[in-house]
Amino acid sequence: MKLTRRRFFTFMGAAGASVTGLAPSANAWESKAPPDPYGCLVDLTRCVGCRKCEEACSTVNHLQAPERTNCQCTIFEKKRRPDEKAYTVVNRYFTGKLDNFDKPLPTFAKVQCMHCQDPACVSACIVGALTKDETGAVHYDANKCIGCRYCMVACPFEIPAYEYQDPITPRVMKCTFCCDRIKDEGGHPGCVTICPTEALTFGRREAVLGLAHKRLKENPGKYVQHVYGEKEVGGTSWLYISSVPFEQVNLPALPETPSPKLSETLQHSLFSYLWSPIALFGVLGAFMARSNKARSNTIEDNPQQKGGA
Amino acid sequence: MEHKPSPLNKPFWTPGVLVMLVFMAAGAVSIIARFTGGIGYVTNLSNARPWGLWVGVDVATGVALAAGGFTTAALAHIFGRHYYEPITRPALLTAMLGYTFVVLGLLVDIGRSWAIWKPMLNWNTNSVLFEVAMCVMVYLNVLYIEFFPIIAEQFKGRVHLPGILSAFNGLLDWVLKIGDAILGRIMWIFIILGVVLSCMHQSSLGSLMLVAPTKLHPLWYTPVLPLLFLTSAFAVGYPMVVFETTLVTSSLKLDDEMSILTPLTRVTIFLLGLYMILKLGDMAVRGTYIYLLDGTYQTNSFIIEMLFGVIIPWVMLLFEGVRRSRTGIFTAASLIVGGVVLNRINVFIVGYKPPLAENTYFPAPGEILVTLGLIAALMFIYRFAVTYLPVLQASKEVSS
Numbered sequence: 265m266k267l268t269r270r271r272f273f274t275f276m277g278a279a280g281a282s283v284t285g286l287a288p289s290a291n292a293w294e295s296k297a298p299p300d301p302y303g304c305l306v307d308l309t310r311c312v313g314c315r316k317c318e319e320a321c322s323t324v325n326h327l328q329a330p331e332r333t334n335c336q337c338t339i340f341e342k343k344r345r346p347d348e349k350a351y352t353v354v355n356r357y358f359t360g361k362l363d364n365f366d367k368p369l370p371t372f373a374k375v376q377c378m379h380c381q382d383p384a385c386v387s388a389c390i391v392g393a394l395t396k397d398e399t400g401a402v403h404y405d406a407n408k409c410i411g412c413r414y415c416m417v418a419c420p421f422e423i424p425a426y427e428y429q430d431p432i433t434p435r436v437m438k439c440t441f442c443c444d445r446i447k448d449e450g451g452h453p454g455c456v457t458i459c460p461t462e463a464l465t466f467g468r469r470e471a472v473l474g475l476a477h478k479r480l481k482e483n484p485g486k487y488v489q490h491v492y493g494e495k496e497v498g499g500t501s502w503l504y505i506s507s508v509p510f511e512q513v514n515l516p517a518l519p520e521t522p523s524p525k526l527s528e529t530l531q532h533s534l535f536s537y538l539w540s541p542i543a544l545f546g547v548l549g550a551f552m553a554r555s556n557k558a559r560s561n562t563i564e565d566n567p568q569q570k571g572g573a
Numbered sequence: 574m575e576h577k578p579s580p581l582n583k584p585f586w587t588p589g590v591l592v593m594l595v596f597m598a599a600g601a602v603s604i605i606a607r608f609t610g611g612i613g614y615v616t617n618l619s620n621a622r623p624w625g626l627w628v629g630v631d632v633a634t635g636v637a638l639a640a641g642g643f644t645t646a647a648l649a650h651i652f653g654r655h656y657y658e659p660i661t662r663p664a665l666l667t668a669m670l671g672y673t674f675v676v677l678g679l680l681v682d683i684g685r686s687w688a689i690w691k692p693m694l695n696w697n698t699n700s701v702l703f704e705v706a707m708c709v710m711v712y713l714n715v716l717y718i719e720f721f722p723i724i725a726e727q728f729k730g731r732v733h734l735p736g737i738l739s740a741f742n743g744l745l746d747w748v749l750k751i752g753d754a755i756l757g758r759i760m761w762i763f764i765i766l767g768v769v770l771s772c773m774h775q776s777s778l779g780s781l782m783l784v785a786p787t788k789l790h791p792l793w794y795t796p797v798l799p800l801l802f803l804t805s806a807f808a809v810g811y812p813m814v815v816f817e818t819t820l821v822t823s824s825l826k827l828d829d830e831m832s833i834l835t836p837l838t839r840v841t842i843f844l845l846g847l848y849m850i851l852k853l854g855d856m857a858v859r860g861t862y863i864y865l866l867d868g869t870y871q872t873n874s875f876i877i878e879m880l881f882g883v884i885i886p887w888v889m890l891l892f893e894g895v896r897r898s899r900t901g902i903f904t905a906a907s908l909i910v911g912g913v914v915l916n917r918i919n920v921f922i923v924g925y926k927p928p929l930a931e932n933t934y935f936p937a938p939g940e941i942l943v944t945l946g947l948i949a950a951l952m953f954i955y956r957f958a959v960t961y962l963p964v965l966q967a968s969k970e971v972s973s
Contacts, residue, residue, distance in 0.1 A: 391695035409688070412683050417782075422930055427611075431610060434685065519787070526783050526786075528699050530780060531780065559655065
């Protein structure tokens with residue numbers, strides 16, 4: 265390689281000028297949550313485990329019917345997770361609570377995509393196939409997806425499922441928040457429309473959050489004084505209130521920091537306008553020019569050129 | 574001392590090459606199964622465990638072990654230690670093949686292999702994986718460009734295509750000559766670019782896991798994970814060259830290159846030491862040593878990684894006697910390479926603990942066959958390339 269000082273500095277001058285023109289500003293990380301998203305409150309004290317929400321979900325989303333639709337007993341013996349065939353499932357937990365006859369009382373918990381305010385999956389997705397829309401729904405576009413499954417690695421709730429049996433066009437499958445339905449005024453997600461016990465309340469996130477706090481305040485002995493999803497990983501569109509600790513119904517304790525904050529801050533502070541790669545290129549180029557010069561001084565009488573690599 | 578690489582003057586078909594073919598065939602069968610029955614048909618991956626052996630080994634480990642390419646290029650071409658030029662060509666070949674197989678491994682792993690080009694059009698600049706993918710894509714092309722002069726050197730003025738293709742002899746020869754002449758003038762850009770791109774994506778491979786703080790075991794989850802990935806890539810580059818050169822020179826009965834490898838391991842004392850200090854310092858600062866004695870397989874895997882993969886080989890290299898002994902540096906280099914392999918496996922597989930779904934993961938036979946098949950194919954092409962292209966130093970009995 266014939267890198268001379270002059271050629272190097274011409275090259276770097278051009279590169280340097282283009283960088284200073286775009287001077288990187290060390291912007292602090294900011295939430296990208298939509299201003300007034302929808303939310304949904306799940307009141308676990310009201311859920312009776314009828315699994316109608318599973319059925320409604322499969323109908324409106326054109327999925328296959330839930331396993332043993334009318335079973336409200338043995339189906340609960342195994343803990344289920346949402347998968348590529350079901351966007352939502354209800355599980356039963358015995359947490360040690362007893363009824364008046366000292367029989368163990370079950371707690372039922374519906375689980376689905378939480379539609380995070382700052383979703384890890386959206387930040388992770390290599391092609392932007394996952395997006396957070398203005399309704400608050402985290403939307404998946406199979407046409408962009410390459411199937412890297414980084415969204416599944418990133419999700420703190422282990423929600424996205426994959427069509428592992430499809431060899432050519434597998435999709436990531438997860439709750440859509442029925443975004444096509446809730447876009448229309450008065451539209452509700454399928455599960456909410458059918459819930460017979462009003463365990464699910466859909467509305468603006470601010471409003472349902474207010475409702476959650478109102479219930480906690482009015483029934484201090486009944487509820488754990490915490491709205492799950494208000495602050496977890498920066499907040500989620502789906503919120504839970506419960507009379508039993510959330511860890512006992514498989515809602516994990518999570519930090520309040522949004523999952524994407526650290527990696528996005530790091531990436532943008534290092535790579536905005538590619539300033540650090542360009543700077544590194546400059547430093548290495550200077551070393552190279554210097555060592556080439558030193559070398560040509562020592563072997564001036566032997567002007568044979570070395571090959572490229 | 575003049576560095577004069579040349580094609581090997583040895584037969585290509587040996588028993589070892591035939592063994593590679595067997596593994597390649599087994600891997601091919603498994604790949605066919607994956608593209609007919611789906612990823613679920615040949616792997617133990619699940620919704621809780623979306624990444625397994627293929628990402629942990631074929632991709633993450635493959636990238637780490639290809640670090641010999643950019644670290645030797647930096648040493649010999651950028652920092653002007655021309656003494657090390659004899660090892661740059663085999664290291665470049667390894668890197669070029671390594672990255673080619675990283676991409677092949679990715680094609681098997683991602684669900685929609687035919688859509689692999691889509692990140693070029695749909696940018697998500699928030700995504701660490703997007704940056705890694707772009708860097709790997711550009712760097713792979715940089716590696717092909719860096720390798721071009723080696724092909725030109727062998728075939729320039731000697732293009733003899735068989736039969737009807739001989740009509741293209743002139744054109745091909747012209748391409749080789751012009752390409753070589755142009756690249757000779759601008760190769761410095763690609764050499765520096767290769768190092769810059771490597772620094773970017775070697776570190777960003779570590780950033781991949783930063784988005785999942787609750788899933789990666791605290792022994793590995795640290796905000797400095799990208800720095801640890803970068804410094805471990807620096808540290809493993811020269812040991813990988815030692816490991817590979819020793820294997821190649823002993824199996825092909827070539828000059829053992831100890832005069833180059835011994836000083837190279839002295840650089841490794843510094844680079845591995847830096848990685849060791851960062852890794853131990855990180856453990857001390859975050860107080861994660863409290864996990865060390867809890868006896869889980871994650872913790873044990875971490876202890877093995879640190880003890881046998883970092884501390885013991887570092888101490889070994891401190892001894893002049895070890896550095897001068899072929900067995901000594903080969904042992905130390907193998908431990909360091911093994912330590913980095915285990916580190917990548919730990920970060921992407923062993924230390925990955927999704928807390929909600931009950932799951933355990935061990936790669937299925939189909940996954941293992943694909944990985945072994947890809948490694949065998951890489952070695953097969955390496956063997957083929959060094960047989961017919963001027964990559965390695967001529968053996969002593971021929972050159973002297």
